[in-house]
Amino acid sequence: MGRRTRGALAGVALGLAVGFGAGCGSGDSAEVTTTPVSLDRCQPVSAARLREIAVGLDKGPRQLTGGAMVQSGDHPEVHLIAGTFIAENIPDPQVGVWAKVGPVDGDGPIIAVTRIAQAFSRWPAGTEGDGTGILDDGVAEAVACGAAASE
Structure with a gap:
């Protein structure tokens, strides 16, 4: 695993931990834990x-x-x-995640899942709980897989 991939995985884990921690607010300091992101679920995607x-x-x-x-x-x-x-105006390459609903090589809507995908594309934003939200299953892995694939 390259240095860039390890950095991306650490960034994803930290970003998710901060996002979860920010949503918990009792005023007490809470310990934030991170969950490692695996590349085991990565699959190829067609150029089309x-x-x-x-x-x-x-x-x-x-x-x-x-x-x-x-x-x-x-x-x-x-x-x-x-x-x-x-x-535009960001020096480093960015990894965005979009959801394809329906058969991967068939018709169906495309939804911008991550904030970077939403900010730099015209695809509609996803919502939590339907598989197209930033905290839904597989999103962190997709970011890590995209970063690893770009090396």
Whole structure:
């Protein structure tokens, strides 16, 4: 595993821990724990599917590279597709996650899951609990898989 992948995995774990910790508010200091993110669920994604998602990018080059996919464990019809792209005015490549609902190579809606995907594409934002929200099953793994695929 490369240095960049380890950094991405640590960043994903930390980001999720901070997000969970921020939602817990009793005023007491709480210990925040992180859960390691595994690459075991990574699957390849077709160039055609990445091109379909890239059509919705609206700031910077409309191209996704280094794509990977994770199928939601909670919603079998949801495929979380991560792709790396260059965002306008941000020097480093970014990994966004979009959900493809329905057959991965068939028709069905595409939904922007992560904040970076929402900020830099015209795809509608996902919602928690239906497999297309940032905290839903497979999203953290998809980010890590996308980062690993772009190395």
